[in-house]
Amino acid sequence: MLIRLGEIALKGLNRRKFETRLISNLRYRLRDLGKFKIYQDQSRVYIEKREKDEFKFPTGEILHRIKDVFGYVSASPVRRFANDIDLLFAQVKSYVDELFDDGAKHSFKFETRRIDKKFPLNSYQLNCDLGEKVLTAYPEQATVDVHNPDYLFQIEIREEIYLYHEIQPAYSGLPVGTGGTGMLLLSGGIDSPVAGFQMASRGMQLEAIYFHTFPYTGDQAKQKVIDLASRLGDFCGKLPLHIVDFTDIQLELNLKVPENMLTVIMRRMMMRIADRLAENNKINCLITGESLGQVASQTVDALRCTNAVVDRPVFRPLIGIDKNDTIKLAREIDTYETSILPYEDCCTIFVARHPKINPNLFDCEQAEKDLDIEFLVEQGLKKIETIVV
Template sequence: MNLQWDGVLAAYGELALKSKPVRRRWVGILISNILNGLAKAGVEAQVSHKWSRIIVKTLEFERSIEVLSRVFGLTYIAPFVYVSLNNLESYIAREAGELLKNAESFAVRVRRTGEHSFTSLDLEKKLGAILKEKTGIKVSLENPSRTVYVEVHNNECYIYTLKIDGCRGLPLGSSGRVVALISTGIDSPVASWFMMKRGCSIAVLHAQVNLDKPDACTRKLLDIVEVLRNWHIGIDMPVYVYRHGEALAEISRHAQEYTCILCKRLMLKVAEKLSHEIGAKAIVTGENLGQVASQTLDNLNAIDHAVNILVFRPLIGFDKEETMNLARKIGTYEISIRPDPWCSPSTVCWAKPSKPVTKANLEEVLKLENELQMNRLVDKAYGTIMKIS
């Protein structure tokens, strides 16, 4: 189609269900994220909020749509043509050929707000009759090959034929900040993405487990973070690392079959300290129920008792194939599976016992931590924390 677009219409979903004060505040966050994302991409645009739509006026449609499709809180994006209500019918008649170019059938869908002497159905019938008369293309209300959308707000009309899916959810930052324990595997980046979708901004925390080369996974970690930042639009995503390997070595020598449990508890304790320091409200992990030995119900229960802060596991009910497909969609999958002799599952999980406990006893966990002086290990590990990006 060779229509001259006037801008991009962006629709939000869940926000419309909130109370007026919450909706006003969250729409403000959404618009701020959009403006920041467009500016970072070098797109010049004017952004305004009208009824339950966000209108982006720009001449750079492809780039703006690419950004908007990654802004959490938007349900769909559509390049539109603007006409006044008085000129709507004449525009449809004049541009009928372009609107239905290469279409085998069509339907008209009208969404209307404001006071009018006609209903949405009345207008659909009238515009549909004009399009059919001008082009001869048949109407198909159930399975059209082309849908002409018309949104009428008082005297303003927005016409579009292409709806591009947004990533839905809530505006990034509307739910606060969380600390995401991100490894270089497949799961934890996907778990972080899901929390972003629910309005949480992310602070990344990575445990350096390799004793001989602590920064062995740093390059892969930063490559994953770079992809996540493409979705983390509007708010900075800080990255922290700390040395976990030394404490893990002590745990491994003393805890044996409980090594994985104490390792995870140490990670959560460090993450909790960072959360308090930066004002985060929860911790996010990529754990999945039953996927590995440390992720049984008994073990997860023992792990959670390490901290007093909320721990989210967005992937708890996903199977591995579902998570892998999501990682491909997000863009982290190819990085996570990239071969690296210094940053592979075997080198990262070097302390894993041959027969890890699957039904952890909390009393035994606390006994082992007391013998290890776990608070000492936590303080020592947290003392190595540094922000690298």
């Protein structure tokens, strides 16, 4: 299996750190499939059977398992063989025979990268000679199409020769574990899972926190969030999900906070608990799915009020993204259908009818004057269920 590096190849003296982490993440995804030789050479990573192993190389399953790993741009199942022109022609014939065995008509094209300049034929000559042999072998089936072929046969001539036609695109980005740690405020909505995906794609290792208000939000809402966290875990490996019993805190807020300030004060309380948990778990930052102006709690003034109660930086990767683009990405990463299940979280159930759109810090301090903030934060931290997905 040939894996092409992207952004990692542009790194400088610390490049080895990123390559090592990528190999470690790939090995983790394949841990129960068998032991493989995984190594890096130039701007490629290779996955191979060990010489002593006799099992069939599980190409399809490997492609499936590594498709959600960040840090590479594409992968291809390849044939690798010695750098010999006669062997190349024999391998191409065998390779094409397997693909054309169905008897159907196929168009094709050859593309060659001749990294080894000592190879006796240049790229153009080799493409022409190989194409002629395929046309001769399959006069009724094969046609050349240089623009949109059914099969684009690619050859890389290095110390050894690599032959392939299939390319599986990947999500690129940086390997998870190279970009610090972040605590994702995960709801059951569309935005926060996408925000988590975006930060994981930059190499961030995630934990997630969810605020549950049973019985106002039921077990189905909780399971919905667990399912979303599990999907994010496909991208970032093990993901601890911290489920906070927020019911008593929410009822206290409903009782003592002015109705038009309830939304922003609830957000401030969630941010405090998430920030304290992040501190306890040695996590560098908070992550939310907020987008500027999307709802009343996501105006500049409201975001300033929520930022004021935390010590860590708050990353909002969707802050300037149109909702339709967020939905498109949610569909791509397979979180959308789960997110739209009709089980509401506390942010939608307890939202104020007419929230203050442009609150300031003085408004928040006045709204919180009857609350024992430290007691409520401690109460939230004591009622956490952690699930590793």
